[in-house]
Amino acid sequence: MIDPKDKNLPKIDVEDSQATEHVKVSRRLFLGGSAALAGIASTLGAGMGSSLLSSSAHATSGADSTVGPGELDEYYGFWSGGHSGEVRVLGLPSMRELMRIPVFNVDSATGWGITNESKAVLGENAPLNGDSHHPHMSMTNGSYDGKYVFINDKANTRVARIRCDIMKTDKITTIPNCQAVHGLRVQKVPYTKYVFANAEFRIPHPNNGLNMDDVPGYYTLFNGVDAESMDVAWQVIVDGNLDNTDADYTGKYAFSTSYNSEGATDLAGSMKAERDHLVIFNIERIEAAVKSGKFITLPGSDVPVLDGRKGSELTRYVPVPKNPHGINTAPGGKYAVANGKLSPTVTMFQLDKFDSLFDDKIKPRDTIVAEVELGLGPLHTAFDGKGNAFTTLFIDSQVCKWNIEKAIHAYNGESVDYILQKLDVHYQPGHNHTSMGETRDADGKYLVSLQKFSKDRFLQCGPLHPENDQLIDISGEEMKLIHDGPTYAEPHDCMIVHRSKVKTRKLYDRKDPTFAATITMAKADGVDVYTQNKVIHDGNKVRVYMTSVAPVYGINEFRVKQGDEVTVVVTNLDQIEDVTHGFCMVNHGVQMEISPQQTASVTFTADKPGVQWFYCNWFCHALHMEMRGRMLVEPA
Numbered sequence: 001m002i003d004p005k006d007k008n009l010p011k012i013d014v015e016d017s018q019a020t021e022h023v024k025v026s027r028r029l030f031l032g033g034s035a036a037l038a039g040i041a042s043t044l045g046a047g048m049g050s051s052l053l054s055s056s057a058h059a060t061s062g063a064d065s066t067v068g069p070g071e072l073d074e075y076y077g078f079w080s081g082g083h084s085g086e087v088r089v090l091g092l093p094s095m096r097e098l099m100r101i102p103v104f105n106v107d108s109a110t111g112w113g114i115t116n117e118s119k120a121v122l123g124e125n126a127p128l129n130g131d132s133h134h135p136h137m138s139m140t141n142g143s144y145d146g147k148y149v150f151i152n153d154k155a156n157t158r159v160a161r162i163r164c165d166i167m168k169t170d171k172i173t174t175i176p177n178c179q180a181v182h183g184l185r186v187q188k189v190p191y192t193k194y195v196f197a198n199a200e201f202r203i204p205h206p207n208n209g210l211n212m213d214d215v216p217g218y219y220t221l222f223n224g225v226d227a228e229s230m231d232v233a234w235q236v237i238v239d240g241n242l243d244n245t246d247a248d249y250t251g252k253y254a255f256s257t258s259y260n261s262e263g264a265t266d267l268a269g270s271m272k273a274e275r276d277h278l279v280i281f282n283i284e285r286i287e288a289a290v291k292s293g294k295f296i297t298l299p300g301s302d303v304p305v306l307d308g309r310k311g312s313e314l315t316r317y318v319p320v321p322k323n324p325h326g327i328n329t330a331p332g333g334k335y336a337v338a339n340g341k342l343s344p345t346v347t348m349f350q351l352d353k354f355d356s357l358f359d360d361k362i363k364p365r366d367t368i369v370a371e372v373e374l375g376l377g378p379l380h381t382a383f384d385g386k387g388n389a390f391t392t393l394f395i396d397s398q399v400c401k402w403n404i405e406k407a408i409h410a411y412n413g414e415s416v417d418y419i420l421q422k423l424d425v426h427y428q429p430g431h432n433h434t435s436m437g438e439t440r441d442a443d444g445k446y447l448v449s450l451q452k453f454s455k456d457r458f459l460q461c462g463p464l465h466p467e468n469d470q471l472i473d474i475s476g477e478e479m480k481l482i483h484d485g486p487t488y489a490e491p492h493d494c495m496i497v498h499r500s501k502v503k504t505r506k507l508y509d510r511k512d513p514t515f516a517a518t519i520t521m522a523k524a525d526g527v528d529v530y531t532q533n534k535v536i537h538d539g540n541k542v543r544v545y546m547t548s549v550a551p552v553y554g555i556n557e558f559r560v561k562q563g564d565e566v567t568v569v570v571t572n573l574d575q576i577e578d579v580t581h582g583f584c585m586v587n588h589g590v591q592m593e594i595s596p597q598q599t600a601s602v603t604f605t606a607d608k609p610g611v612q613w614f615y616c617n618w619f620c621h622a623l624h625m626e627m628r629g630r631m632l633v634e635p636a
């Protein structure tokens with residue numbers, strides 16, 4: 001454990017002139033609790049101060065992140081947008097931001113959250129915020145298949161799916177009976193049948209306000225979401241809470257860390273136990289239990305709920321040191337690593353021992369082949385596919401490169417140095433990820449380390465700082481920092497996919513399901529959106545069907561009555577890649593994207609009498625400014 005008197009530990013920077021009183025107070029609050037925690041607590045605070053002090057230039061000789069103008073990146077990176085609610089697509093190694101995919105947020109540029117098609121995905125009365133942490137691509141046989149990217153929403157307990165062919169969100173599922181979906185990973189083998197999603201917070205059941213003080217009776221759920229239908233296939237009740245999750249390379253097991261085995265409702269309480277646990281889920285047994293009807297349902301949903309608390313045949317609980325955070329399976333499929341957070345260690349599991357564990361032939365801790373010390377605040381681990389692991393050390397502000405087999409030898413008492421290198425990162429890393437590193441095809445070329453603080457690395461932009469995503473070349477013996485990339489709130493996680501795995505469309509397919517309902521509506525109105533421009537008056541509802549071909553809309557003006565509910569449907573007939581049009585009705589809070597061959601629609605009330613101009617807001621032509629028209633609103 002951490003010895004607070006260790007002279008090598010950085011000093012607490014109490015007089016940090018940059019820290020406001022509020023920061024100091026809240027930091028202490030965070031660190032408070034029991035005296036036993038003081039050591040960890042003070043080093044957490046100190047780490048932050050000392051990193052600031054020790055910031056220095058780092059040599060970046062050799063490797064290069066430059067991708068010349070007009071040249072394409074080798075990898076797609078999918079970044080979570082944290083509490084911005086979106087997902088971002090970056091190119092690597094340039095770290096250029098290529099695209100933003102709105103998911104759990106409202107996006108003015110594309111009209112996500114404004115158009116009828118996006119509202120159909122989000123649901124009526126959808127929350128307008130989100131907190132996305134873990135983007136992970138669907139897999140077949142343990143490697144990315146380029147089909148979907150799934151992402152959690154901790155803020156509103158949802159899981160979303162992004163279609164990689166158009167890079168748009170096409171399904172969002174709200175997980176019933178629980179609060180705050182955090183950890184999310186996919187089944188890797190034989191294919192992504194399930195998306196595994198951890199509900200983090202324990203709640204009373206039923207959560208109706210009548211049993212709020214029965215804290216021991218609270219529980220939370222591990223969820224299997226069907227990747228195709230996006231229905232929740234089953235839920236498993238667990239002891240403790242759930243943090244992060246991952247899956248193995250046989251398809252048999254998924255496993256989740258718990259930092260609150262104590263079942264506490266406050267910070268000090270959740271740090272009491274020296275060990276929390278990893279809970280292992282037996283997918284075959286879960287499926288069999290569902291099939292044989294051995295489940296209950298909870299009020300408000302008909303999802304099968306299974307009891308996976310201690311003693312269940314569906315789960316096993318392995319004690320691991322204090323408040324573990326990340327859990328990461330190594331590409332070979334042999335090991336998984338739980339990261340200690342409040343313990344300076346990582347715990348390594350040998351996955352082929354899980355069968356014996358479930359058959360009660362060995363004890364839970366017998367699945368552990370090493371528990372080795374790396375440094376302060378290990379949060380997440382990535383792999384190069386060559387037997388090495390890279391663990392972020394939050395408090396030390398470092399990435400630690402270590403060798404898996406050597407760590408096992410050291411754990412068995414041999415005197416070998418399993419730590420190969422520690423590289424300073426700036427500052428306080430959370431997740432990290434290697435190129436193709438969560439698949440069988442880990443290629444050991446790049447590591448991205450996602451820092452929570454950028455402090456002095458960029459020009460100041462007011463009190464709010466960007467995060468700092470650093471690109472590290474791991475192809476040689478030594479890790480080399482090659483790029484600093486500021487990002488907006490807040491990449492918790494990312495994944496790096498070789499570009500050969502992703503095939504995107506240049507134009508929309510006219511049969512795309514994302515706007516099929518709109519085409520059906522047009523047909524019911526007797527309108528062929530590809531050849532006709534038409535205004536349908538249906539009581540106080542007006543449907544305006546128009547085409548767009550740069551630089552004109554098929555309709556230059558239309559007439560409605562004040563108070564009418566107007567639906568504008570625009571179909572972009574342009575066949576030229578990249579010629580996206582927009583539709584914005586001035587002073588009505590309405591705008592949207594219509595990409596080539598796409599149909600999009602938006603509904604609003606024409607509540608203002610007189611001339612109301614609409615215009616195209618995606619630059620599409622030399623005469624883009626002229627692409628406009630009038631809605632003529634007769635006063636009521």
Ligand code: CUK
Nearest residue numbers: 133244430431492493
């Ligand atoms: S979490 Cu944020 S640093 Cu939500 Cu995977 Cu670890």
Ligand code: CUA
Nearest residue numbers: 581616618620
């Ligand atoms: Cu069409 Cu700008």
Ligand code: CA
Nearest residue numbers: 259260270323
């Ligand atoms: Ca704990």
